[in-house]
Amino acid sequence: MTNSLLTKQSENLVFHTFDETLKPQIEELLSLGKSAGADIVEIFLEKSDNLSLLAEQDDISNVSPSFGIGAGIRVFLGTKDGFVSTNDLSKPGLLFALSQALGMLGLVIGSKNKSNFDGLNFLTDYGKDKNNWLETSPDLNESTIKLLESTSLLSKKNNNLQVRRASYSRNWQEVIVAASDGVFARDIRLHQTVGINVIAINKKNRSTSARRYGSSGNPNDLRNWNIDQSVTELNESAQRMLHAEYVEAGQMPVVLANKFGGVIFHEACGHLLETTQLERGTSPFHDKVNKQIAHKSVSAVDEGLSNYAFGSLSMDDEGMEPQDTLLIEDGILKTFISDRAGQLRTGHQRTGSGRRQNFSFAAASRMRNTYIKQGMFSPDHLIESIDNGLYCKSMGGGSVGPTGQFNFSVEEGYLIRNGKLDKPVKGATLIGEAKEILPRISMCANDLDLAAGFCGSVSGSVNVTVGQPHIKVDSITVGGR
Amino acid sequence: MNYINKKIDGLNPELLHQILDKYSKQSKIVKWDLGASSSRDISVQVQHGKAKQLKGSQRNSMTLRVWNNNKVGITSTSDLTIEGIKKAMQGAIEASFFGNEKDSPDFSSLAKAPLKEIKSNTSHEHGIDELLILLTDAEKKLIETHKSIDSVPYNGLNESYMERIYINSDGANRYMKLSQASIYLYAKAQEENRKPRSAGGIKINTNLEKLDIDSCINETSNKLISHLNYKSIETKKYLICFTPDAFLQLISAFSSMFNARSIIDGVSLMNEDSIGQQVAVKNLNINDEGLHPKNIGAFSFDGEGTPTQDIKLIKSGVLTNLIHSEATARQFGVKPTGHAGLGAKVSVSPDWLVVGKCKNNLDKDHNLTIKNTLKEYILIDELSALHSGVKASQGSFSLPFDGWIVNDGKRTSIDAATVAGDILKILNSIIKIEDEQIVTHQGISPHIWVEDVSITGEA
Numbered sequence: 003m004t005n006s007l008l009t010k011q012s013e014n015l016v017f018h019t020f021d022e023t024l025k026p027q028i029e030e031l032l033s034l035g036k037s038a039g040a041d042i043v044e045i046f047l048e049k050s051d052n053l054s055l056l057a058e059q060d061d062i063s064n065v066s067p068s069f070g071i072g073a074g075i076r077v078f079l080g081t082k083d084g085f086v087s088t089n090d091l092s093k094p095g096l097l098f099a100l101s102q103a104l105g106m107l108g109l110v111i112g113s114k115n116k117s118n119f120d121g122l123n124f125l126t127d128y129g130k131d132k133n134n135w136l137e138t139s140p141d142l143n144e145s146t147i148k149l150l151e152s153t154s155l156l157s158k159k160n161n162n163l164q165v166r167r168a169s170y171s172r173n174w175q176e177v178i179v180a181a182s183d184g185v186f187a188r189d190i191r192l193h194q195t196v197g198i199n200v201i202a203i204n205k206k207n208r209s210t211s212a213r214r215y216g217s218s219g220n221p222n223d224l225r226n227w228n229i230d231q232s233v234t235e236l237n238e239s240a241q242r243m244l245h246a247e248y249v250e251a252g253q254m255p256v257v258l259a260n261k262f263g264g265v266i267f268h269e270a271c272g273h274l275l276e277t278t279q280l281e282r283g284t285s286p287f288h289d290k291v292n293k294q295i296a297h298k299s300v301s302a303v304d305e306g307l308s309n310y311a312f313g314s315l316s317m318d319d320e321g322m323e324p325q326d327t328l329l330i331e332d333g334i335l336k337t338f339i340s341d342r343a344g345q346l347r348t349g350h351q352r353t354g355s356g357r358r359q360n361f362s363f364a365a366a367s368r369m370r371n372t373y374i375k376q377g378m379f380s381p382d383h384l385i386e387s388i389d390n391g392l393y394c395k396s397m398g399g400g401s402v403g404p405t406g407q408f409n410f411s412v413e414e415g416y417l418i419r420n421g422k423l424d425k426p427v428k429g430a431t432l433i434g435e436a437k438e439i440l441p442r443i444s445m446c447a448n449d450l451d452l453a454a455g456f457c458g459s460v461s462g463s464v465n466v467t468v469g470q471p472h473i474k475v476d477s478i479t480v481g482g483r
Numbered sequence: 484m485n486y487i488n489k490k491i492d493g494l495n496p497e498l499l500h501q502i503l504d505k506y507s508k509q510s511k512i513v514k515w516d517l518g519a520s521s522s523r524d525i526s527v528q529v530q531h532g533k534a535k536q537l538k539g540s541q542r543n544s545m546t547l548r549v550w551n552n553n554k555v556g557i558t559s560t561s562d563l564t565i566e567g568i569k570k571a572m573q574g575a576i577e578a579s580f581f582g583n584e585k586d587s588p589d590f591s592s593l594a595k596a597p598l599k600e601i602k603s604n605t606s607h608e609h610g611i612d613e614l615l616i617l618l619t620d621a622e623k624k625l626i627e628t629h630k631s632i633d634s635v636p637y638n639g640l641n642e643s644y645m646e647r648i649y650i651n652s653d654g655a656n657r658y659m660k661l662s663q664a665s666i667y668l669y670a671k672a673q674e675e676n677r678k679p680r681s682a683g684g685i686k687i688n689t690n691l692e693k694l695d696i697d698s699c700i701n702e703t704s705n706k707l708i709s710h711l712n713y714k715s716i717e718t719k720k721y722l723i724c725f726t727p728d729a730f731l732q733l734i735s736a737f738s739s740m741f742n743a744r745s746i747i748d749g750v751s752l753m754n755e756d757s758i759g760q761q762v763a764v765k766n767l768n769i770n771d772e773g774l775h776p777k778n779i780g781a782f783s784f785d786g787e788g789t790p791t792q793d794i795k796l797i798k799s800g801v802l803t804n805l806i807h808s809e810a811t812a813r814q815f816g817v818k819p820t821g822h823a824g825l826g827a828k829v830s831v832s833p834d835w836l837v838v839g840k841c842k843n844n845l846d847k848d849h850n851l852t853i854k855n856t857l858k859e860y861i862l863i864d865e866l867s868a869l870h871s872g873v874k875a876s877q878g879s880f881s882l883p884f885d886g887w888i889v890n891d892g893k894r895t896s897i898d899a900a901t902v903a904g905d906i907l908k909i910l911n912s913i914i915k916i917e918d919e920q921i922v923t924h925q926g927i928s929p930h931i932w933v934e935d936v937s938i939t940g941e942a
Contacts, residue, residue, distance in 0.1 A: 056828065058748065061583050061586075062581050062583060063583050063586060063827075063828045064826065064827050064828040065556065065557075065578040065581045065827055066557060066558075066559065066827065067558045067574045067577070067578055068558060068559035068560060069558075069562065069571075069574070070544075070560055071561060071562050071567075072542075072561060082535070082536075082537075083537070084536075084537040084538075084611075085536065085537070085539070086538070086539040087538075087540040087542070088540065088542075089542055089543050089562065089563070090541065099539075099541075103539070105611070106534075106537035106539065106611045107534075107537070142577065142580075142581055143581075146581055165748065165749045165750060165876075201750065208876065208877045209877075210876055210877065248879075248903075251901075251939035252718060252939070253941070282530070282636035282637070283633075283634050284636045284671065362540055362542065364536065364538070399870050399871030400868065401870075401871070403681065403867070404636055404669060404681045406679075407883075407899060409871075409872070409901070410868070411868070411872050411881065428879075429879055429881050430881065431868070431881040431883065431903075431939075433899055433900075433939075434899070435678075435899070479901075479939065480939070481883070481900075481901025481903060482881065482939060483881075483904070483937040
């Protein structure tokens with residue numbers, strides 16, 4: 003046994019090809035873990051191949067390829083678990099990681115000889131039709147041409163853009179999940195994002211504007227990017243916000259636009275429906291299943307199935323197929339988002355939501371594509387119902403505190419006066435508490451749309467989709483000046 | 484020696500140098516550099532007196548840069564096998580075809596300069612059981628400090644060991660290792676018919692023996708208890724006092740002001756002519772002191788091998804220096820300052836901000852003190868959502884915060900509120916910088932008083 007990855011002697015890399023041939027070696031490790039007394043042993047193997055590019059003005063300023071290997075080994079004993087991650091995919095390296103994870107729970111390999119492991123199932127290969135995804139994604143040459151096309155078009159659209167940036171990232175991941183309950187699955191994931199952002203300047207006025215687009219499982223996504231549409235929308239937003247005044251603070255009704263407006267639901271409610279929050283005792287909804295927690299106009303889902311959506315997956319990071327999970331129906335809480343540990347500790351059935359950024363994190367219950375379902379009103383109908391309020395056309399990021407307080411910034415906002423959109427305003431932050439805001443979502447429009455984003459939480463940063471139709475919140479605190 | 488499919492035994496600069504020499508020659512690359520790090524750590528989390536999650540990791544990473552016809556290409560990897568290094572070399576060469584000739588990095592002129600020695604405090608490693616006992620005990624003690632504290636939903640005790648190297652084809656050879664231990668406790672309390680309240684604390688030191696767990700417990704408990712009695716406040720302009728933590732959070736969020744990379748890229752509030760300009764009140768000093776003895780986790784060199792240095796950023800309110808990488812320093816005609824990462828386009832970031840007071844200039848209101856002031860003010864303890872509420876290139880911010888409204892010296896917690904403003908206006912509206920500099924986990928600062936700041940409340 004070695005005491006450290008970095009001090010041990012050279013070893014052959016055994017786990018270099020992720021396929022059925024790994025089965026005997028993984029079974030040996032799982033069997034050792036079970037015989038030491040573990041209830042469940044899970045092994046997550048990962049290879050990654052990533053590329054990120056940055057174009058600034060009319061040059062490619064950064065090309066950063068990266069690749070990696072790693073494994074995460076998790077052992078459950080009752081509701082406790084030990085997790086060890088390593089870059090060492092040699093057999094001794096994984097054996098050492100397993101012995102560490104077992105040791106955390108007071109278990110020692112060979113001490114009990116209590117082997118009740120029946121072996122792994124046949125490999126479920128979700129990646130078999132995805133083996134060419136890496137090769138068929140745009141190469142460096144094609145990617146750089148696309149980015150430069152976008153920054154060039156930005157300059158043609160407007161000459162007061164001091165900064166024009168476009169970025170592209172391609173993250174390819176091949177994983178194997180194997181567990182002592184028989185789960186044995188392989189998948190290949192491909193996520194691509196394009197971001198564009200500008201700083202516009204006119205005398206002393208400055209505005210910044212940004213957009214991001216993302217997809218999952220679509221090698222042609224960058225090729226099919228509608229650059230003209232994205233650049234036009236971004237430029238128009240920057241120009242409108244250039245002369246925006248600071249919003250006046252106060253309580254007011256707001257209309258949140260569709261797509262990324264869904265970040266309010268993600269932050270204010272979605273996180274509180276993850277079993278990780280239930281485990282900590284911090285969700286105000288812990289005892290509200292089948293009870294009214296939102297306005298009856300609100301129904302919401304979390305699913306991992308929408309074609310090409312950023313949060314979609316063929317299997318979660320615990321080898322389970324994702325589900326279409328109805329979270330709220332007509333304002334009534336129906337289901338929590340759960341993973342293996344969540345089911346063990348809270349009793350809520352797994353929903354295919356065990357997710358992690360990479361091998362160095364233990365999976366946790368995380369959102370996938372999460373959105374409020376569309377309603378019956380037109381977006382104009384929502385705005386016309388407000389005398390004095392705020393229209394949040396584009397949202398920035400946000401966060402939620404441990405007891406449900408949330409906040410998020412408004413990137414592009416407009417005052418609503420007498421049922422019509424008025425002048426642009428900047429500097430607005432929406433703050434509130436989930437429990438109090440959900441009953442105030444009184445109207446949902448008929449224009450559901452989704453937007454890609456990244457969500458950071460206990461198991462790292464994962465790809466998600468947020469979404470909603472235009473919605474009206476009857477009253478919310480708007481921070482400003 | 485046959486390197487194929489052999490594991491490299493640790494972060495061994497000489498061995499890595501040999502391997503890279505071999506493969507660079509095979510690839511006709513004569514100039515390269517490499518930064519690598521390795522870490523191993525263990526951490527525990529507890530819940531209601533029992534282990535919740537126990538974690539361990541062993542991680543490596545390296546970034547290789549090559550110069551190919553004056554264009555730079557890089558590749559990063561966590562695969563430190565021979566095969567991994569060969570693949571990284573190929574990837575870096577491929578990336579170099581897309582390198583930016585107009586803004587190409589070079590070796591730092593200080594990559595072989597003498598380093599200021601940092602005492603490398605690596606303690607002996609502890610077992611997971613030892614950490615578990617300490618954290619379980621801390622959770623229990625914290626809950627027992629007040630009847631309303633019901634849980635510590637977020638907590639962790641961590642011990643880690645890190646090694647870092649920088650080598651290049653010109654013979655630079657940097658190596659350093661250190662250890663760190665940290666604890667965080669985030670507790671929740673609730674009183675009948677009142678909202679749940681929460682507060683946290685964090686402590687870091689070089690090893691577990693020196694980690695002040697008791698003060699983390701006391702700090703978290705005192706803060707949380709002080710938030711139990713809360714109220715909404717009116718929306719208006721207030722006299723504000725930033726705690727050292729909050730002021731450092733705000734300055735760090737706007738550190739692009741001092742960042743030469745951001746200035747060159749046009750995303751800073753400052754520009755190339757800003758050095759020498761008055762940007763704050765005359766009694767404000769801000770330094771970046773990566774080598775400060777209280778900076779746990781300090782490395783003696785940056786990503787390009789440049790020695791870590793102390794830099795005076797703002798002196799008597801005047802922007803005096805910027806932080807640099809090799810490329811930005813070359814463009815500004817100065818020496819690199821030891822604040823670089825490693826990349827094709829090298830990032831620049833501060834190490835350890837130290838805010839202080841220039842003794843030659845007087846405060847506008849010298850009577851204000853956190854201990855004795857009786858008039859109404861808002862004490863801002865911690866800012867939130869800095870990633871979304873700060874427009875660094877515009878200077879504006881709108882941020883939720885935790886804090887208290889203070890009247891006649893009596894603190895009442897604020898239910899929910901945001902603070903908004905413009906950083907330059909804030910820096911020029913400082914009316915008192917207290918004398919006592921307080922060490923936090925993110926830098927050093929005294930309490931800072933600012934007049935007429937916009938606060939949005941819910942009353």
